[in-house]
Amino acid sequence: MTTETKLTTETKPGLTPSQTIGPFFAYALTPRAYGGSELATEQVAAEGVAGERIRIEGTVFDGDGVPVGDAMIETWQADPQGRFHAAGNAGFTGFGRAETNTEGGFFFETVKPGALQGADGTQQAPHLSVSVFARGVLVRLATRIYFSDEPGNASDPILALVPAGRRDTLIAQRGADGVFRFDIRLQGEGETVFFEA
Amino acid sequence: MSLIYPRESLKAHPLNASPEYKSTLKRAPAQPLILLPHTLSETTGPVFGHVAVNETDTDLTRQHAGEPLGERIIVTGRVLDEDGRPVPHTLVEIWQANAAGRYVHVRDQHPAPLDPNFTGAGRALTDAQGRYRFVTVKPGAYPWRNHHNAWRPAHIHFSLFGPSFLSRVITQMYFPGDPLFRYDPIFQSITDENARNRLVSRFDIETTEPEWALAYQFDIVLRGRNATPLEEPHDH
């Protein structure tokens, strides 16, 4: 017991606290307009990557419904077989990064991830893990994007943790044009579900 | 190596609802966060150990034809996990204002001069011991209209990934002894004083280079502990 106490209070270095990304990150993190080299973009899967190609579009809104034009969205996902870091998956890292435009809009083009294992042998429906950074956001907001055309949503163990009335905020709706719509509401009516990850 | 991510550690972070920082008022979620079990989606994450980092990515004073104005500094440190082990070959992205407190960003309206020889964006990979090193100039403080006569203390923005989605963090490095700390609601949003002070770099005389540059040291601790902690070495 004393060993454990010692580990946590003395030996263990403290976590570095988070701070806001601020309004002026673009020239470093999403520097296309500045001619800088991009670490990752909204094109998560290159042409030729096997799988169902999908486009996700959305807008980030604040508590007054005002578009958030200085946010950065990052996505992380499995490949269509439900694998992370699969060898030989050329053109696919599973990681996307986009800044919102002045109207708060963003999009990602990727391949739909496969289902994957949850805890205790459950199966998770296809989803993307999402991080939202913005001026006025001190700690990364974590959420998920599920897909409206996936029957597995009904038995997804993470969606099951979310009050039924709020689950829709995590489900991208497929429109008649095939594009998935996923808006992010930081606060207020229809507030997106965010997780303590 | 398998890692665990204790939630206890998250107490070091500020609350998103930090009303003194006005931009949080309409952007902090009002609903409680939902506890997310750590599945494969969370315990994996992008790795950038392969990203090509060239000399001008780590030396922000050599990205243009001439030398930037300002006080040349070397910023070094280690990236560690919560057990104090180095996080090797992990990507560190930084960005900052120039010596006059002006960002290259198109929407920065602060009437301080841009420096044609300074962009203020850098990238480094940590080495096998988790060390990184940048050369840059000390950023200036800048005004930001949060409250009457609000000025941000000089800072460098840092972005890190670490081993998984759970270790992802964006933060800011400050400089020791800044008189603006007590007035800055972004710095003060971290309510734990020890945690707050971990964002203040240490003046590092050992790393200074005579006739050339001052130096600051800034270690970064990311989420993640060994799943099976080693027994502490005991002296009894």
Ligand SMILES: [Fe+3]
């Ligand atoms: Fe800043």
